[in-house]
Amino acid sequence: xxxxxxxxxxxxxxxxxxxxxxxxxxxxxxxxxxxxxxxxxxxxxxxxxxxxxxxxxxxxxxxxxxxxxxxxxxxxxxxxxxxxxxxxxxxxxxxxxxxxxxxxxxxxxxxxxxxxxxxxxxxxxxxxxxxxxxxxxxxxxxxxxxxxxxxxxxxxxxxxxxxxxxxxxxxxxxxxxxxxxxxxxxxxxxxxxxxxxxxxxxxxxxxxxxxxxxxxxxxxxxxxxxxxxxxxxxxxxxxxxxxxxxxxxxxxxxxxxxxxxxxxxxxxxxxxxxxxxxxxxxxxxxxxxxxxxxxxxxxxxxxxxxxxxxxxxxxxxxxxxxxxxxxxxxxxxxxxxxxxxxxxxxxxxxxxxxxxxxxxxxxxxxxxxxxxxxxxxxxxxxxxxxxxxxxxxxxxxxxxxxxxxxxxxxxxxxxxxxxxxxxxxxxxxxxxxxxxxxxxxxxxxxxxxxxxxxxxxxxxxxxxxxxxxxxxxxxxxxxxxxxxxxxxxxxxxxxxx
Amino acid sequence: xxxxxxxxxxxxxxxxxxxxxxxxxxxxxxxxxxxxxxxxxxxxxxxxxxxxxxxxxxxxxxxxxxxxxxxxxxxxxxxxxxxxxxxxxxxxxxxxxxxxxxxxxxxxxxxxxxxxxxxxxxxxxxxxxxxxxxxxxxxxxxxxxxxxxxxxxxxxxxxxxxxxxxxxxxxxxxxxxxxxxxxxxxxxxxxxxxxxxxxxxxxxxxxxxxxxxxxxxxxxxxxxxxxxxxxxxxxxxxxxxxxxxxxxxxxxxxxxxxxxxxxxxxxxxxxxxxxxxxxxxxxxxxxxxxxxxxxxxxxxxxxxxxxxxxxxxxxxxxxxxxxxxxxxxxxxxxxxxxxxxxxxxxxxxxxxxxxxxxxxxxxxxxxxxxxxxxxxxxxxxxxxxxxxxxxxxxxxxxxxxxxxxxxxxxxxxxxxxxxxxxxxxxxxxxxxxxxxxxxxxxxxxxxxxxxxxxxxxxxxxxxxxxxxxxxxxxxxxxxxxxxxxxxxxxxxxxxxx
Numbered sequence: 001x002x003x004x005x006x007x008x009x010x011x012x013x014x015x016x017x018x019x020x021x022x023x024x025x026x027x028x029x030x031x032x033x034x035x036x037x038x039x040x041x042x043x044x045x046x047x048x049x050x051x052x053x054x055x056x057x058x059x060x061x062x063x064x065x066x067x068x069x070x071x072x073x074x075x076x077x078x079x080x081x082x083x084x085x086x087x088x089x090x091x092x093x094x095x096x097x098x099x100x101x102x103x104x105x106x107x108x109x110x111x112x113x114x115x116x117x118x119x120x121x122x123x124x125x126x127x128x129x130x131x132x133x134x135x136x137x138x139x140x141x142x143x144x145x146x147x148x149x150x151x152x153x154x155x156x157x158x159x160x161x162x163x164x165x166x167x168x169x170x171x172x173x174x175x176x177x178x179x180x181x182x183x184x185x186x187x188x189x190x191x192x193x194x195x196x197x198x199x200x201x202x203x204x205x206x207x208x209x210x211x212x213x214x215x216x217x218x219x220x221x222x223x224x225x226x227x228x229x230x231x232x233x234x235x236x237x238x239x240x241x242x243x244x245x246x247x248x249x250x251x252x253x254x255x256x257x258x259x260x261x262x263x264x265x266x267x268x269x270x271x272x273x274x275x276x277x278x279x280x281x282x283x284x285x286x287x288x289x290x291x292x293x294x295x296x297x298x299x300x301x302x303x304x305x306x307x308x309x310x311x312x313x314x315x316x317x318x319x320x321x322x323x324x325x326x327x328x329x330x331x332x333x334x335x336x337x338x339x340x341x342x343x344x345x346x347x348x349x350x351x352x353x354x355x356x357x358x359x360x361x362x363x364x365x366x367x368x369x370x371x372x373x374x375x376x377x378x379x380x381x382x383x384x385x386x387x388x389x390x391x392x393x394x395x396x397x398x399x400x401x402x403x404x405x406x407x408x409x410x411x412x413x414x415x416x417x418x419x420x421x422x423x424x425x426x427x428x429x430x431x432x433x434x435x436x437x438x439x440x441x442x443x444x445x446x447x448x449x450x451x452x453x454x455x456x457x458x459x460x461x462x463x464x465x466x467x468x469x470x471x472x473x474x475x476x477x478x479x480x481x482x483x484x485x486x487x488x489x490x491x492x493x494x495x496x497x
Numbered sequence: 498x499x500x501x502x503x504x505x506x507x508x509x510x511x512x513x514x515x516x517x518x519x520x521x522x523x524x525x526x527x528x529x530x531x532x533x534x535x536x537x538x539x540x541x542x543x544x545x546x547x548x549x550x551x552x553x554x555x556x557x558x559x560x561x562x563x564x565x566x567x568x569x570x571x572x573x574x575x576x577x578x579x580x581x582x583x584x585x586x587x588x589x590x591x592x593x594x595x596x597x598x599x600x601x602x603x604x605x606x607x608x609x610x611x612x613x614x615x616x617x618x619x620x621x622x623x624x625x626x627x628x629x630x631x632x633x634x635x636x637x638x639x640x641x642x643x644x645x646x647x648x649x650x651x652x653x654x655x656x657x658x659x660x661x662x663x664x665x666x667x668x669x670x671x672x673x674x675x676x677x678x679x680x681x682x683x684x685x686x687x688x689x690x691x692x693x694x695x696x697x698x699x700x701x702x703x704x705x706x707x708x709x710x711x712x713x714x715x716x717x718x719x720x721x722x723x724x725x726x727x728x729x730x731x732x733x734x735x736x737x738x739x740x741x742x743x744x745x746x747x748x749x750x751x752x753x754x755x756x757x758x759x760x761x762x763x764x765x766x767x768x769x770x771x772x773x774x775x776x777x778x779x780x781x782x783x784x785x786x787x788x789x790x791x792x793x794x795x796x797x798x799x800x801x802x803x804x805x806x807x808x809x810x811x812x813x814x815x816x817x818x819x820x821x822x823x824x825x826x827x828x829x830x831x832x833x834x835x836x837x838x839x840x841x842x843x844x845x846x847x848x849x850x851x852x853x854x855x856x857x858x859x860x861x862x863x864x865x866x867x868x869x870x871x872x873x874x875x876x877x878x879x880x881x882x883x884x885x886x887x888x889x890x891x892x893x894x895x896x897x898x899x900x901x902x903x904x905x906x907x908x909x910x911x912x913x914x915x916x917x918x919x920x921x922x923x924x925x926x927x928x929x930x931x932x933x934x935x936x937x938x939x940x941x942x943x944x945x946x947x948x949x950x951x952x953x954x955x956x957x958x959x960x961x962x963x964x965x966x967x968x969x970x971x972x973x974x975x976x977x978x979x980x981x982x983x984x985x986x987x988x989x990x991x992x993x994x
Contacts, residue, residue: 116769138777146776149775198736199758209728230988235828237828244778249774275610276613279614288750316994320992336762494808
């Protein structure tokens with residue numbers, strides 16, 4: 001969908017009557033059509049003022065353009081040179097008005113969507129015709145450019161669908177699985193877990209917690225210590241600013257748990273609510289809704305974005321890299337689709353998140369090392385049947401995008417475990433090279449000027465548990481020896497009647 | 498404020514004309530005034546029907562009473578015996594109407610508050626006069642009783658104020674503190690911590706995380722292992738039902754971080770929001786507010802309430818008790834007052850929560866053991882100057898109550914550390930015997946019928962850190978030997994330009 005065409009009618013508001021300099025303006029516009037409105041564009045391309053007029057305190061212009069110098073950018077370029085000319089005559093430009101702004105985008109099919117700041121959209125002769133409703137501020141903020149990107153994205157998506165990329169990379173040997181039950185059912189029956197009071201939420205009893213901690217010890221011994229990871233603690237309430245920088249603000253709205261603070265902490269402001277509860281023992285949701293503020297963000301979704309605040313705005317010496325960090329200080333929360341099932345697909349989960357940061361080479365090299373460690377861990381310690389695949393990068397998926405990153409070095413590997421009870425595979429962890437996305441989003445730089453890259457890998461306890469229990473069952477005697485030793489004696493704390 | 502007086506005029510709606518049994522009704526009401534309306538009350542006390550009438554399909558009654566058989570309870574008692582009498586004549590009671598319900602409560606002073614279901618409140622001759630606006634459902638749900646409790650509570654509170662109880666129990670030796678700085682300032686200066694993007698929220702770098710983990714190891718060696726604690730993982734998103742059972746629904750509204758789910762996970766429903774963001778790079782809070790649901794609860798506040806779901810509704814064998822459990826799987830969040838300061842008073846914090854459950858004797862005995870372990874830990878390992886005090890129980894404070902529990906066995910001990918930089922004390926952890934509150938709230942029973950009790954103790958990493966760094970500073974050479982060994986080498990990961 002190349003070659004959109006732009007047509008804009010607008011005017012510059014002046015601080016005084018400029019009639020006396022009309023001739024100079026004419027010359028300037030004639031000259032601009034030859035130079036600044038073509039600057040940077042290939043020969044014969046660019047923007048052009050096809051009509052103009054000066055009426056006392058206003059200069060009206062009509063501009064047509066291609067994608068090389070978009071009409072609204074041409075308008076801003078014109079303002080600059082006009083301001084210089086008028087300034088000499090003590091006349092200022094007070095603002096810009098847009099009377100009419102239309103864009104033509106070639107497209108094989110129409111797009112039936114409402115787009116912000118688009119007051120009209122038609123489809124004619126293989127073109128989408130847009131009439132924009134934007135003002136000076138929005139032009140300055142590049143709103144028209146983003147409208148074009150958004151429409152391209154939507155046309156692509158309706159053409160190619162939302163299917164995620166998936167390409168097998170490798171797989172373990174097949175294994176014989178004695179256990180063939182749904183692990184959640186067995187865990188529940190044995191009272192090792194119980195469903196929490198909330199959606200997709202579990203309380204983990206002492207036995208499962210012991211197994212999760214053994215996973216943690218394996219991670220520590222096989223990854224954290226040998227690869228030189230250091231622990232940090234990342235915040236778990238994530239404000240909008242973090243998600244704006246990480247890119248999540250583009251797409252996670254349907255899956256977030258939103259967090260709203262009280263409008264004030266004054267107990268008197270809340271007295272009606274507490275009184276109503278004390279008298280009825282019912283929580284008065286309508287009274288509460290009036291008293292809470294706009295959401296300030298959400299509960300932890302992807303774990304690593306809030307880390308980057310620690311480095312935000314910094315320039316760092318090259319020799320401290322590569323750096324390896326991890327966090328396991330709290331839960332993540334996602335409003336999952338109808339497919340929530342047992343501990344396999346939950347709304348609340350416990351994850352250890354690994355982050356590595358360095359130059360492009362350092363980050364790619366470490367990704368390979370980490371893949372080797374995981375392979376060893378799954379083959380030799382957990383002894384599970386697994387495979388991995390090259391997929392749509394998690395940060396693209398979470399921004400609502402499909403396909404793959406632009407370069408083959410950047411992307412996500414999903415690890416999947418075979419689930420004998422349903423003869424299907426379950427994604428149980430991932431590993432990603434995120435390119436320079438996060439350092440750029442949070443404005444973190446290398447002293448040398450070389451680009452900083454990063455990678456991350458999320459290890460979900462519930463997913464590891466689901467995979468392990470599904471293949472190995474709940475009887476420790478059937479667990480692989482090395483892991484069984486790590487677990488030790490399972491604590492038997494409760495007995496139910 | 499004893500001896501309230503009740504006056505109620507109401508009627509029973511009948512399914513048919515009952516004129517023919519008027520005489521029987523007369524006899525029944527006369528008899529009721531002698532027996533069921535006095536049952537359970539001291540001699541000469543109780544409720545009395547002082548006036549009544551039967552008009553075809555309705556029986557009107559006027560009842561006066563004292564606090565022993567409250568007028569609205571008398572009405573329910575009457576319904577029962579009337580229903581039996583009328584039933585014999587194939588007449589049913591279809592419902593109850595309340596024409597007028599007033600309560601007199603002696604009080605030294607007026608109360609200037611709006612109370613739910615109170616349509617009028619006056620103060621006359623040392624009495625608060627209430628006119629209630631309640632229906633049958635609300636009488637069944639004991640709304641009038643709770644209105645009386647609420648008013649008593651408010652009168653007490655305005656009389657005695659909101660001052661928390663505080664009574665010194667013990668204290669360590671005084672120490673000489675070389676370090677006299679605000680620990681947060683020093684930690685920030687050394688780049689060991691950085692303020693997060695949210696209110697009262699910190700990102701903890703590798704050095705502080707190492708110290709927090711060393712606290713964890715000390716807790717494990719001195720408390721968890723010797724006292725036989727087992728780890729569990731409690732959910733961190735807390736739905737209303739949990740807080741209704743734990744009592745928190747009575748009072749934490751001004752301090753909660755509320756959690757709202759999306760109304761639906763359908764991406765099309767959210768397309769306007771994502772499009773707006775993509776085009777403007779601003780999060781459209783108004784569009785979001787329309788698309789999120791009522792709050793379903795809040796972020797973890799007190800840590801142990803969601804555990805009780807694991808045992809909810811169970812009857813358990815006596816011989817598995819006492820049971821010792823802990824959770825350290827995530828963060829807690831409170832909308833703190835203006836006094837948020839550094840890592841001392843934060844909105845988001847990391848806590849290890851200990852719970853012990855058993856008979857009254859077991860729980861009280863363990864509380865003493867735990868106090869001994871803490872004393873040893875603070876004196877011999879962390880070597881800090883501390884004191885502890887008997888205070889308003891945390892669960893009462895969090896329900897908006899003051900004073901102390903009814904029995905001396907139930908209550909909270911606050912531990913405070915001296916903060917040399919401000920010559921003041923900081924509460925850095927607590928220890929509570931909660932009586933039978935939680936087992937009762939979540940309906941957990943002992944097989945023997947004996948009452949189940951519980952206790953809990955919250956160990957906040959940020960508070961321990963604030964206390965330790967404030968007294969010992971940030972130079973490991975000045976740290977007590979035993980703890981320094983636990984910490985080992987502090988990881989030096991970052992260097993900033």
